[in-house]
Amino acid sequence: MGHGWEGVVLKLMRGKDFTFTVTGAEQVTENYQRVRLSDGGMLARTGVHPTMWVRVWFGNAGKPHQRAYTLVDPDPVAGTFSLEFALHDGPASDWARAARLGDTVDATLQGTGFTAPEPPPGRLLVVADPASLPAVNSLLDAFPGVPATLWFETAGDGDEELPLRVDPACHEVRRVPREDAGRRLVAEVTEALPGVLAGCADPYLWIACDTVTTRALSGFARKELGIAKDRINALGYWRP
DSSP states (O other): OOOHHHHHHHHHTTOEEEEEEEEEEEEEETTEEEEEEEOTTHHHHHOOOTTOEEEEEEEETTEEEEEEEEOEEEETTTTEEEEEEEOOSSHHHHHHHHOOTTOEEEEEEOSOOOOOOSSOOSEEEEEEOGGGHHHHHHHHHHSTTOOEEEEEEEOSTTGGGSOOOOOTTTEEEEEEEOOGGGHHHHHHHHHHHHHHHTTOSSEEEEEESBHHHHHHHHHHHHHTTOOOGGGEEEOOOBOO
C-alpha cells in the first residue's frame, strides 16, 4: 500500500522510510499494549535522542493512515525498540492488538527532535496522560536525579498501573482522573503550579496531553506565570 498524499509531503520534507518487524508483544494492562520491533536499520542511520518519535503507517479501509509514536528503550547497537499503544477504537490500536512475531509495518522518520534546555532544568514540571507515557519516561531517563513534579491524567481501568519510570527519591506523581473533558486537570495544575514554582531555580515545563488541555496550560504558564517560551515544551498528543 502506498502512503498517499501525506507520504508524498513527508518525502518532500526529507522523511526517511523504514520497515519495522515485530519481534514480540505484551499486554501491559487491559488498555495498554507494548509491541517490540526491529528497526530496519533506522537507529544506526539516524541516532537516538530523548522523546524520539516516528510516524507509523496503518491500513484503514484500504487507505493509508499514519500516527506518531515515541520509541521506547531504543537500542542502536541491537537495532531494536518498542512502541506502546493506549488502546481505543481505531486502526493503530487494531494493529497493535493483532501484532504477531514476523509482522511488518512501514514507518517514516520526519519532524522528531529534542533540544535540551539550557541551563539544565533545576526541576522538571510534567503534565501528561497515557498517550504520552513513553515520552514522559524518555524525558525522565534523560535527566536522572533531577527533581520532578508530574501530573498524570488517568481515564480508564489500569491507568493507575501504567509503568511510570519515577524515582521516589526525587519524583512526585499527582494522578488526576480525567473529568469534564480535561478541565479537572487544567484546574488542578493551574492551582498548584505557582506554589510548585516558588523558589524553584531553572524550571522546565513539559506538557503533552490532548490539544485543548495542552493549549490551555501552555497559555497559562506563559501569560499568567511568565515562564519563558524556551522553558516550555508543549505538544498536543491527541484531539478529544
